[in-house]
Amino acid sequence: MIIYEAKSIAVEKGIHDFTGSPLWCYRFMRPCGLAMHTKTRIAQKMPEEYESKILSFHKFVSDARKRNEFEIGQIGNMDEVPLTFDVPSNRTVDLKGAKTIVVKTSRHEKTRYTVVLSCCADSTKLPPMLIFKRKTFSKEVIPRGVVVHVHEKGWMDENGMRVWVEKVWSKRPGGLLKKPALLVLDQFRAHISETTKKCFKEVKTHLAIIPGGLTSRLQPLNVSIKKPFKVFM
Template sequence: MPITRAVIQLKALEIAKDLNIPPTEFKASFGWCRRMMRRNGLSLRRRTSLAQRLPSDFREKLLSYQRYVIELRKKQSYPLDQMGNADQTPVFFDMPTSVTVHKKGDKSVIVRSTGNEKSRVTLMLACLADGTKLPVPDFEMQDRT
């Protein structure tokens, strides 16, 4: 599981309570956490992964498509409220943070998770060219047992 500074601070307060250190003497502040991490060679690290890259001719293709749509609109006189755009995006049930506290200098940072980071639903987003956002339809989940 990813380790955040907040998790470290909570654990430090828990340990202080177990050691009978009064809360007036130890607060596990942000500054304490930062200094403790520095003393122990820890830093905030981003998990390592390969990022998707856009094609080298991305700008040319985008501009070409925009010109094509503008030309169609001029020829056909499409009103803006009749032109739309829609896209699907996944919403994951478990979205582990990409930042964790880890030893400085390590080349690879592995983050454990619950194993549900691939479980998802697909969300459809849609809007019209005049800026109208299309509403999400009401539906009931059907029991498929």
């Protein structure tokens, strides 16, 4: 785009021998403080008056805790993380001067599954739930401490939420005693459906739904857990 614009200016000024080569472009960019970069993640667009919405959410959680006397270990957060079976690196070792660099994979770098992570405010980590894209359960032996669910699209739905409540949330410390709890969730449809709300009501769990567009600021898993988890994987 820089070269295209420069050529247009050259034509306007009657300069006909301007070639606008890539080398010229880099030389032009350097004193202007410009450089090539790899794209970063797409930043979440903040809604209007987001600061007041953040304060309102904090107040809602604080008031709910005072009103219901939730123990710190009974305040939780849950979210889904999409992953692939193969996570190839963009870097590898090869001979100096190699023109073409090939990174070998298992051909499953696009085969996705979902990991459901959850934690409590007292730093308790709850067992992860894996949702695989299949219609039947695998005959593989599942390691202890991991809950497995299947879905034809490999994603969370109302049935998956019911399984998570029964096998993960209800079995947290204090869950079997049905201690009053507060769970922070985003506005994903399966999280806030009437069927899901009924499941949570049965286990005495109140919901704090994060306002749309503010998960990057208000969801603990988004703020501090999911990125290092993905890096580790």
